[in-house]
Amino acid sequence: MAYLDKFNGFFSEKEARHLLNRTSYGASQNLVKNAVSLGLNATINKLFENIPLPEPPLKYEPDGTANGEINDPHVKQGETWVTAPVHPNLQDSRDNNRVLRARNRSLYAWSFLQFQDSNFSVREKLTLFWHNHFVTENSNPHREFYYANILRKNALGNFKEITKQITINPNMLIYLSGNQNTNTAPNENYARELLELFTIGKGDAIGNGDYTNFTEEDVVQIAKVLTGWRVRGIKNSDTLNAYFTNNRHTKGDKILSHRFDNAVISENGENEYKDVIDVIFKQEECAKFITRQLYKWFINAEITSEIETHIISPLAKIIRDHEYEITPALKVLFSSEHFFESTFCMIKSPIDLIFSTTKSLLLTAPKTSVKDQYDFAYVLYLMATDLEQSIFHHPDVAGWKAFYQEPLFYKTWVNSYLLPKRLEYCKTLVTGGKVTIDEKRYTIPPLVPVLQIVADISGAKNPNTLITTLASQLFNYRISQEQLVALKDILIPGLPDFEWTVEYKNYLADPTNIALRTSVDKKLRDLIGTMVQMSEFQIM
Structure with a gap:
């Protein structure tokens, strides 16, 4: 085994997708292609670029009392509440609490917008790592924001x-x-x-x-x-x-x-x-301790004596030699043979799962208004919370159990209660529909641009090519013949291949035809909605 020797294989889409999936929150096909064109070294350098901090969270809910909310006298809609008084100082303490809860919702939605928009950067993945490492919990949104700001500013440091x-x-x-x-x-x-x-x-x-x-x-x-x-x-x-x-x-x-x-x-x-x-x-153990935590976060939860000797110890030495800067060690790890050998051994966390769905399928927050944008992100936050990965609300000071509790580790995410929810949320993000979270109903519009995704697939007229290409993009490996046949039966139930070829050609020849467009869109949405429910999509 080559361990930390530099990866010397061909840096193809498969390797680029693996790197981007582990170091950021999902990857579109364009990001994958950009990484391949850059090459491994330049891609890793770009992941660790020092990018500007995002603008602070905004007040996105309109003033009014229709839903039990109260006017926030210190902040207008579309402006940041971060610089507003920490205590709203309203006459009724219940009104103060309503304002603070609205700011909490804004912070959580804003945090999910940062994950969604992270693109070519490891910073947000590391910000969440530190959030799970230095666990705190406090209900005041201002304190939560400034705590998170420390993590984000120092994430790569x-x-x-x-x-x-x-x-x-x-x-x-x-x-x-x-x-x-x-x-x-x-x-x-x-x-x-x-x-x-x-x-x-x-x-x-x-x-x-x-x-x-x-x-x-x-x-x-x-x-x-x-x-x-x-x-x-x-x-x-x-x-x-x-x-x-x-x-x-x-x-x-x-x-x-x-x-x-x-x-x-x-x-x-x-x-x-x-x-x-x-x-x-x-103490040397400090460097080893944080190296093990980073390894569990990015690579694998199980650390054998062999991994301890050949991966943890040398990476810890790099961290010590650089006075506890973590970036040099992570660059070595992400460039190594060991990293590219460590595939399909990690069950996606809820946050990884949600954003591997949105990012790989080009599902973005609406740009129509601040409210629409934050509403979109807040529902994603609620989904992750319902799947037991709630930011700012860890189960205990040790963080999420998937990263420390033996022997289950990542399997914690997929028990008999959580797995059906994971599958439901993945499919609904693709097909649209209603989901119930904490006894409230939320409508998810079918915003995944399936026609655009398939338009970029060469040979999409052939259902076999279409499905195997989508599988490579969503799962990062080729599916079996049995899986191909089963998925084709979702696309064209009981019909020969040419039926899809003819229908898709007719659509391409007349894309403004509503009937053709609707039929092709539904077939593709059902197909992709099924694929994101497959066990292959749950791992990376």
């Missing part, structure tokens, strides 16, 4: 730096009780998760309170280091920034255990948290 920023982020301070951690009432929540989930991992128990990578006493001492950080109340104008209170900080030296070479964290006030993070990151 430095693991140690993002850890420092997240440590004193108000969302995190509230979620893991850091703002309640004082010299008179120490709170160990964040200190424990900083070690166990965010930086180095626990490892096996060696003795009482002593693990492979840290001890219980380290948790106690690091909690003392982190005392004194606070978050102002929601009605305060500066509630979005944490602040340090020296008289709530534990004074004096803090001594870590033998796991950290008995390092002494000297009194350093508001900069002390940086000092302890620097000490943690001196």
